[in-house]
Amino acid sequence: MLAENPLPSPAPPPPWEHRLRLLLDSTDEGVFGIDLAGNCMFINEAAARMIGLDAARALGRNMHTLTHHSHEDGSAYPEEDCPIFNAFRRGMPCRLDNEVFWRSDGSAFAVEYSSHPIVENEVVQGAVIAFVDITERKRADEELRRAHDEMEARVALRTRELSEALQQLRQLSTYLERVREEERTRIAREVHDELGSLLVALKMDVTWLRKRLGEQAARAPAE
16 A cells, blocks of 8 residues: 655745745834735734734734724724725725724724835835724823813913902002091091191181280370
8 A cells, every 4th residue: 555645844934034024023013915805915923913803813804894893983984985996995004092903802902103115126006004092092182181271271270360469559559648638638638637627726826916915005104
């Protein structure tokens, strides 16, 4: 009985492909490529880890359906509106940081991604997408925005308090000026009345003295 010929072992990948795989898997940035139908042609470990799926299970699957099917609010994201697909369908490379990707468990995470067409022999073959999880950056930005808003509110409150204090100070200054003016008027009136009384009394005294002197002169003996 003739021995069966063993099946040939699969050919090892070309050295360049192995080096490319090592390069892609050595970065924390998620990278995957899609063909003209939007199906995954390759995906690195970082990308697979971020979407919560083994790399082997992502191959051949439509990446829009898999990870970019909805907006952050859960509303449907039509494939024809997807900027990733527009990179090869309309020749529109893009870079966005205001969208989300979805994990296999149904949770979403904020991403910054870029999509560029793959061109071979002047023919577009698909697109390569690179993305990073910016959840922490978004959270830090939100905290910074919240702190800025709180600071703005505190500054506005302090400004309003200072404005009110300044208004009160102006009112007090006006009141004091009015009081001073009224006091000056009262003192001037009192001085005027007192001087008037003194002048009347002095006039009466002078009249009396004149009268007395006249009487004394009349009683004086003739020489």
